[in-house]
Amino acid sequence: MVTSASSLGRNGVHDFILLRTSAVILACYTIFLVVYMAFGDPLNYHNWHGLFSNLSMKVFTLLALIALLVHAWIGIWQVLTDYIKCSKLRGVLQFIFVIAAFSYLSVGVLTVWGV
Amino acid sequence: MKLEFAVYRYNPDVDTKPYMKDYTLEVEEGSDMMVLDALMLLKIQDPTLAFRRSCREGVCGSDGLNMCGKNGLACITPVSTFAGKKIEIRPLPGMPVVRDLIVDLTQFYQQYEKIKPYLINESNTPARENLQSPEERAHLDGLYECIMCACCSTACPSFWWNPDKFVGPSGLLHAYRFLIDSRDTATEERLSELDDAYSVFRCHGIMNCVDVCPKGLNPTKAIGHIKSMLLTRAV
Numbered sequence: 001m002v003t004s005a006s007s008l009g010r011n012g013v014h015d016f017i018l019l020r021t022s023a024v025i026l027a028c029y030t031i032f033l034v035v036y037m038a039f040g041d042p043l044n045y046h047n048w049h050g051l052f053s054n055l056s057m058k059v060f061t062l063l064a065l066i067a068l069l070v071h072a073w074i075g076i077w078q079v080l081t082d083y084i085k086c087s088k089l090r091g092v093l094q095f096i097f098v099i100a101a102f103s104y105l106s107v108g109v110l111t112v113w114g115v
Numbered sequence: 116m117k118l119e120f121a122v123y124r125y126n127p128d129v130d131t132k133p134y135m136k137d138y139t140l141e142v143e144e145g146s147d148m149m150v151l152d153a154l155m156l157l158k159i160q161d162p163t164l165a166f167r168r169s170c171r172e173g174v175c176g177s178d179g180l181n182m183c184g185k186n187g188l189a190c191i192t193p194v195s196t197f198a199g200k201k202i203e204i205r206p207l208p209g210m211p212v213v214r215d216l217i218v219d220l221t222q223f224y225q226q227y228e229k230i231k232p233y234l235i236n237e238s239n240t241p242a243r244e245n246l247q248s249p250e251e252r253a254h255l256d257g258l259y260e261c262i263m264c265a266c267c268s269t270a271c272p273s274f275w276w277n278p279d280k281f282v283g284p285s286g287l288l289h290a291y292r293f294l295i296d297s298r299d300t301a302t303e304e305r306l307s308e309l310d311d312a313y314s315v316f317r318c319h320g321i322m323n324c325v326d327v328c329p330k331g332l333n334p335t336k337a338i339g340h341i342k343s344m345l346l347t348r349a350v
Contacts, residue, residue, distance in 0.1 A: 012309075012316035013349040016342065078317075082276040 008073045015074050022067035029064035052115040065108040072101045116144045118153060118194060119201040122164065125212050133212065135203070136161075150204070151178055151189035154216075166216035173329060176264030180216055181205040186266035186327040207269035209278065222278040223265050223285070229308070230282060230290040235301035251297040258292035258337060260330050261285060267324035267334055273317040280313035284324035284334030287315060291337035294344060306341075306348055315341050 041047040076097045084090040118140040125133035169175040173191035210218035268283035324334040
């Protein structure tokens with residue numbers, strides 16, 4: 001067995017489950033937004049504000065943001081472990097990407113909960 | 116009829132870096148031959164050319180090569196496949212080159228060794244053969260036929276980047292062959308060995324392995340079954 005500490009999951013199966021579930025959430029969120037924009041109310045500030053004022057939309061958006069963090073963390077870890085063989089450089093890059101992903105999550109939460 | 120070849124050449128004792136050498140073969144108009152036959156004729160022209168071959172009929176898996184960008188066995192690939200093109204022959208990608216078309220497959224065999232490619236049965240030894248039903252035996256079809264030519268693993272980007280950690284399509288095909296064998300009792304132990312982020316889960320379903328397998332096997336499908344077994348065991 002190959003051990004790894006820098007990925008998000010505890011092992012391969014855990015990573016696999018997290019990747020797939022986060023992908024399903026992101027796919028649902030994307031489809032919902034596309035359908036809303038294509039067939040929903042006209043896109044203007046009032047309607048957009050109304051949509052994101054809804055508690056279920058806030059929760060859905062929060063779920064999508066967390067799914068994005070999880071998906072990006074594992075995905076970036078996989079890409080970095082493929083292409084960056086220097087472990088120090090990989091550690092630094094992983095740190096930067098994870099911090100960026102957390103920043104997106106924080107800003108997203110503040111924005112959505114500010115509506 | 117003239118057949119044009121460009122063959123990868125590298126002799127570490129003499130050459131500072133690899134290079135492609137052009138060869139021409141004069142053959143009878145309308146005739147065909149396997150790439151291995153052409154290589155043997157080229158070796159008569161140039162005895163310094165080195166490559167592996169043994170059974171010359173697609174059974175031993177010695178002459179896995181990269182021909183015009185695709186891995187395959189030289190002995191069962193007709194030159195007519197590349198009609199009208201200069202035939203570029205290179206060693207299997209991603210492996211250290213020993214000389215010319217011969218690669219060092221140590222890492223490939225180490226991964227094979229890792230999956231314990233033998234039947235483990237801790238139950239009492241039966242007095243007669245350990246029989247399987249036809250249905251149980253049928254599970255091994257599409258798995259036991261692998262000849263370990265390394266065409267699949269050396270076509271897999273995940274194996275190129277992590278040949279020390281990712282078992283690779285060939286090794287995993289063999290792993291599933293023993294996981295699904297009704298006579299093997301070490302399923303739990305085998306799955307525990309594979310349950311990390313690299314050994315199995317580095318397979319992202321690129322399916323180069325399926326595309327190049329000279330025996331028409333489907334390692335991606337076997338890997339999918341292993342993932343399902345690991346998932347079922349974990350959930």
